[in-house]
Amino acid sequence: MDTHEITRALGAIAHEARLAVFRLLVQAGPAGLPAGKLAELTGLAPSSLSFHLKELVFADMVNSKQEGRFVIYTAKYETMNAVLAYLTENCCGGNPCTPVTACCPPETGKKKAKVKA
Amino acid sequence: MDTHEITRALGAIAHEARLAVFRLLVQAGPAGLPAGKLAELTGLAPSSLSFHLKELVFADMVNSKQEGRFVIYTAKYETMNAVLAYLTENCCGGNPCTPVTACCPPETGKKKAKVKA
DNA sequence: TCCATATTTCAACATTAGTTGAAATATGGA
DNA sequence: TCCATATTTCAACTAATGTTGAAATATGGA
Numbered sequence: 522m523d524t525h526e527i528t529r530a531l532g533a534i535a536h537e538a539r540l541a542v543f544r545l546l547v548q549a550g551p552a553g554l555p556a557g558k559l560a561e562l563t564g565l566a567p568s569s570l571s572f573h574l575k576e577l578v579f580a581d582m583v584n585s586k587q588e589g590r591f592v593i594y595t596a597k598y599e600t601m602n603a604v605l606a607y608l609t610e611n612c613c614g615g616n617p618c619t620p621v622t623a624c625c626p627p628e629t630g631k632k633k634a635k636v637k638a
Numbered sequence: 639m640d641t642h643e644i645t646r647a648l649g650a651i652a653h654e655a656r657l658a659v660f661r662l663l664v665q666a667g668p669a670g671l672p673a674g675k676l677a678e679l680t681g682l683a684p685s686s687l688s689f690h691l692k693e694l695v696f697a698d699m700v701n702s703k704q705e706g707r708f709v710i711y712t713a714k715y716e717t718m719n720a721v722l723a724y725l726t727e728n729c730c731g732g733n734p735c736t737p738v739t740a741c742c743p744p745e746t747g748k749k750k751a752k753v754k755a
Numbered sequence: 756t757c758c759a760t761a762t763t764t765c766a767a768c769a770t771t772a773g774t775t776g777a778a779a780t781a782t783g784g785a
Numbered sequence: 786t787c788c789a790t791a792t793t794t795c796a797a798c799t800a801a802t803g804t805t806g807a808a809a810t811a812t813g814g815a
């Protein structure tokens with residue numbers, strides 16, 4: 522992940538509405554949530570939500586999949602973890618401080634169903 | 639830290655120039671770097687750098703202190719760590735996945751020289 | 756004091772991001 | 786097929802962000 526992708530990912534969640542959406546998806550886990558539910562939970566106008574979801578998808582922070590007439594969105598933990606890793610890399614002039622262990626295995630909504638233990 | 643502060647912090651580093659500056663400061667550690675050195679390392683015009691530094695300070699991601707005729711900037715690890723914590727809080731629907739241990743003790747450039755162990 | 760260096764401020768402008776409401780598209784069910 | 790629901794697209798507009806160069810301010814040293 523280069524700096525361009527990192528800033529895009531950060532920019533994606535550097536907005537009240539998108540941060541709210543992203544957190545809802547993080548908390549929803551691999552099952553995700555349909556756009557309508559997100560609209561209901563955030564109170565965003567459908568067109569505005571759609572705009573923000575596109576941003577999140579473009580930044581690779583979120584995945585979408587059609588399911589019947591719903592579109593289900595899921596958080597992409599991998600990208601978030603890569604961002605966290607980048608932010609703490611080379612921290613403190615290379616001094617080995619407490620290492621960052623990023624959160625959550627790759628989502629099971631995708632192909633790889635990697636489960637711990 | 640509320641969502642407004644989080645988005646401000648994220649927005650502060652969601653920009654190529656500011657991310658570069660922030661990383662340089664993270665790597666520089668508690669000693670920090672003067673504005674001029676940052677201008678040299680990033681190639682930013684002085685007025686542009688000044689603008690971005692103000693953003694970083696405003697977002698509480700960076701501290702500044704006058705030192706002779708230089709202004710020394712330092713990264714504020716505490717804020718970064720709070721942001722990392724927020725992003726992974728309540729992850730996976732509350733499932734206790736690998737916990738995030740954020741990076742670096744509070745900087746010693748400030749008053750509190752809290753060292754672990 | 757006067758000068759050189761370090762940094763910030765300002766105004767003008769250019770670019771990008773976000774919001775709104777209406778219309779378009781897609782899907783499943785009667 | 787026709788209708789209702791779910792979501793996205795579009796165009797117009799508003800607001801926020803970022804860039805530039807010149808001028809202003811502050812500091813230390815000769």
